[in-house]
Amino acid sequence: MVPSCYVHIPFCDSICSYCDFVRIQKNEKFFSAWKDTLIKEIQEYKICDLHTLYFGGGTPSLLDVYDFKQIRNCFPSSIDEFTVECNPESLNDEKLKAYEDLGVNRISLGVQSFKDEILQVCNRRHTALQAISVIEKIKKSSIQTFSIDLIFGFPNQTMEDVKNDISMFLSLDIPHLSIYSLQIEENSVFGKKGIKPIDSDLEADMFEYITKTLEAAGYIHYEISSFCKPGHHSRHNLAYWQDQDFYGIGCGASGRLNGIRYDNTSSLKEYCSFGPCPTYISETLEERSMDAIMMALRTRFGLNISSWNARYQLDFKTKYANVLNTYRSYFEYGDDRIYLNDAGLEILNTILVDFMMIE
Incomplete structure (x- = not known):
């Protein structure tokens, strides 16, 4: 049995300046064909048992409730951990309630920073106050656990900015944090503009502060970029870290079956016309x-x-x-x-x- 499945939802409302993932601004011209192809791909695997399911992207919370339900219902009804990546500006009350009803028990919320000036530089569509408001709504829901993403090492970001982000994270009493040092990717907006990484010593000091502060607050540093309260680690990500197979489904998804890794096509046009067209990685x-x-x-x-x-x-x-x-x-x-x-x-x-x- 393959225990885990990753489903890539490639659509975004806008393109973040740091992002180099397979992502496309949502295009109604292709959306219907994409959804039909995705559902066909899922059904061909005949998945009848699954421990973890992860909808990533892109921005899965861009899907309306009807489309989300159609895709979700292609999978077994009982799943131990079902995670959906969301952005604050696209997670509303209707979607949050639908996620509860459809068995989502973990949300990964893309916050990135609690400083509006940094969010603007990154071309994020939400404000810090919007992110805080959505976090409070998630905490009041029946969803059992959730995580936020933060990034450090932005251009002109100071140590004080990082301290403020971590202080806000702790004040919100969030069970899980994924925090990443900014990587300037060649094909990202930052990369094309020639933005340079911050000083490596400052980056190291930032990470040391983050680690010591979170561990002192009772968080477990269980993976190099991941911190959690006891019992709130990501079970899905453990499939990657512990050498397990997993389905990778959708345009731009990667997977591993029988120990062989593969990458689905990243071309939405090719995906809609011919299916996943996986490229197998010879190792x-x-x-x-x-x-x-x-x-x-x-x-x-x-x-x-x-x-x-x-x-x-x-x-x-x-x-x-x-x-x-x-x-x-x-x-x-x-x-x-x-x-x-x-x-x-x-x-x-x-x-x-x-x-x-x-x-």
Whole structure:
């Protein structure tokens, strides 16, 4: 059984300045054909059991209730964790009630900042007050958990701005935070304008402040970009981090079946005319084993050594003895798992480079 499914909803009302995901401004000319193709793709998988379902994008909350219900009803009625990504300006009372009725039990809300000037630079359509208002509505609903996204490292953003964002997050008593350092992607608006990343030392100071402040407030830093109150981690994302297969459905979606990763076409025209047209990613068993290490070490759950050994027919501790010895003060062990402590997570990329150098 494949435990998880990601559905990509590629439409947005506007294009954020930092975004390089597959996203298209909503176009009624293609929408009906897109929806029909998406439903056909879902039905062809004949999914009868599923632990986690994730509607991402794009902006899934742009879908009206009728269209959302049609797509949702292609999946099993009982799902342990059903997450929908939303933007504050497109999540209204009608949609929130429909999500409750249709079994959504987790929302991921794209806030990005609580400072209006930064939101404007990013071409976001909501204000800080709108985001706070929607957060309060979610808290009053029956949806069991929710997360917000924040970004740090924007052009001209100060440490004081970051402190204010984290202070507002804590005051709102939100169970989960995904927080990312701004990456200037070549095909984003920022990239095309030649915007430069902030000073790397300031970025590191920001992340250190974020980590220490949230952990002091009782949040678990369970993945390099993710913090949660106990019991509120993202079960869907664990499928990616713990080397599991997952369906990737829709224009621009990625998935993994039988250990083989694939990318659906990112062309909406091609998708509507010919279906998902997946491109399969050729990897050796050794490359797949390295992918598993890279993903697992991002998390506090770490790598299950016995499972990795059995799947890839290797002995982890023997093969990587030199790396484990070099960075021994950064690793922790427990329950047949290996994971990085806080200091290790700070130099994760350096450690992974050394893993990749082992043949």
